[in-house]
Amino acid sequence: MAPPLLLTTAPLPACPDRGWPEAAPVSEAALAAAGGLLVPHDGGPAADLRERPDRWALLHLMTGALRRDVPLLAWGSGAALVGRALGAPVHAGHAGAPDWAEVPAAAEVHLQSPGGRPLHWTAGRATAWADPEVPPFLLAAFLAGLDTQRSRRPATPLETVGGEAALRAVLADFYARAARDPLLGPVFAAHVRDWAAHLDHVTAFWVTVLGGAGPGGEPAWRGNLNHVHAGLGLRGEHLARWLTLFAQAARAHLPPEAAEVLTSRAGAMGTRLGAQAAARRS
Numbered sequence: 001m002a003p004p005l006l007l008t009t010a011p012l013p014a015c016p017d018r019g020w021p022e023a024a025p026v027s028e029a030a031l032a033a034a035g036g037l038l039v040p041h042d043g044g045p046a047a048d049l050r051e052r053p054d055r056w057a058l059l060h061l062m063t064g065a066l067r068r069d070v071p072l073l074a075w076g077s078g079a080a081l082v083g084r085a086l087g088a089p090v091h092a093g094h095a096g097a098p099d100w101a102e103v104p105a106a107a108e109v110h111l112q113s114p115g116g117r118p119l120h121w122t123a124g125r126a127t128a129w130a131d132p133e134v135p136p137f138l139l140a141a142f143l144a145g146l147d148t149q150r151s152r153r154p155a156t157p158l159e160t161v162g163g164e165a166a167l168r169a170v171l172a173d174f175y176a177r178a179a180r181d182p183l184l185g186p187v188f189a190a191h192v193r194d195w196a197a198h199l200d201h202v203t204a205f206w207v208t209v210l211g212g213a214g215p216g217g218e219p220a221w222r223g224n225l226n227h228v229h230a231g232l233g234l235r236g237e238h239l240a241r242w243l244t245l246f247a248q249a250a251r252a253h254l255p256p257e258a259a260e261v262l263t264s265r266a267g268a269m270g271t272r273l274g275a276q277a278a279a280r281r282s
């Protein structure tokens, strides 16, 4: 079996005798298949992240790793960042010491430093060591415990659905069905001039609804669904047909569990849109 894919947030310290493992740079895409993540001390801040979009991006990746339950070993400034990602208060280090995190709510402390600060703690599959040098026993135990099985939890419903590519396939098929439909087709024909742009908008909408984000971590779509549909004269039969065709497209392209994620969300939104449309008519 292939060894687990090990990722790292920073180059590992140069030290030939140390036996550092091979680790690839972390990225959102790589996390989905990661067997483990190293978060080395890199001397960067964890407490004050003003003007540090690079640290926010790192924190975002860390949150993704934690949500996916990727085994993670962090030390020094890395441990402080992981503490922060887990919601712990983080303090600035003094006199060249790294920033440090208090113990996160769900964590177990194994060792305290003489000053009473948490030195070694674990939370789920995350292991943290607050000092800038990780002890060899901890690294060895971490590497030995990495499982080779890919049993990660999907981080978001978007991942369950199969990501943006799977969404695009469903949506392209759905709008092709809707455009051909005698009831819905004329409504779309009257309002959608640029189908490519419309598909981009609705894809961004679904990415956002399913917990995904744009390339920089920002929401991919911002808007108000009720306003978009307010002037279309939607009635119950439009919504019912929309949902039927949507479910057909979802089932044609996705496994049952993934199709269910999409159709149940669409159903809930359809109920709200229907209620708003009825309120406007009365």
Ligand code: HEM
Residues within 6 Å of the ligand: 184, 187, 188, 191, 192, 201, 202, 205, 223, 225, 228, 229, 232, 234, 238, 239, 242, 266, 267, 269, 270, 271, 273
């Ligand atoms: C749960 C049900 C529905 C969902 C989730 C939904 C979602 C969306 C989204 C995300 C947009 C794009 C918004 C944007 O441009 O930022 C949109 C636009 C549109 N929708 Fe829906 N929709 C639903 C039901 C319907 C129904 C029943 C119709 C009737 C035919 C409809 C017709 C349209 C049209 C014509 C536009 C384009 C409006 C424009 O660009 O002027 N939608 N919809």
